[in-house]
Amino acid sequence: GNYGYNAASGEYGDMIEMGILDPTKVTRTALQNAGSVAGLMLTTEAMIAEIPKEEAPAMPDMGGMGGMM
Incomplete structure (x- = not known):
């Protein structure tokens, strides 16, 4: 139930006893943010990827005509 990892201290233990009262909200928010970033990356790649x-090569210049300026 309440067992988890405390990233601040680097220890595993009961989240409630360590003072982490709502670990579920943090996990949910992290997953939502990760999904949002992944969606932006996919969209951005599709927008800038272009063939x-x-x-066609440009027409060559016309040669000069003799006797003209």
């Missing part, structure tokens, strides 16, 4: 279009 570049190949463009």
Whole structure:
């Protein structure tokens, strides 16, 4: 039930006795935040991943005409 890990002290024990009154809320919030970050990463990757279009080479310049400026 109340047994868990105290990250502040690095010890395992009864969460209530260690003064951690609501470990479930912390776990739920951490999971929600992790899901939110994962969703942003997936969306961001899809938005910036784009296949570049190949463009035809430009037309060559016309050579100069003799006798003209």
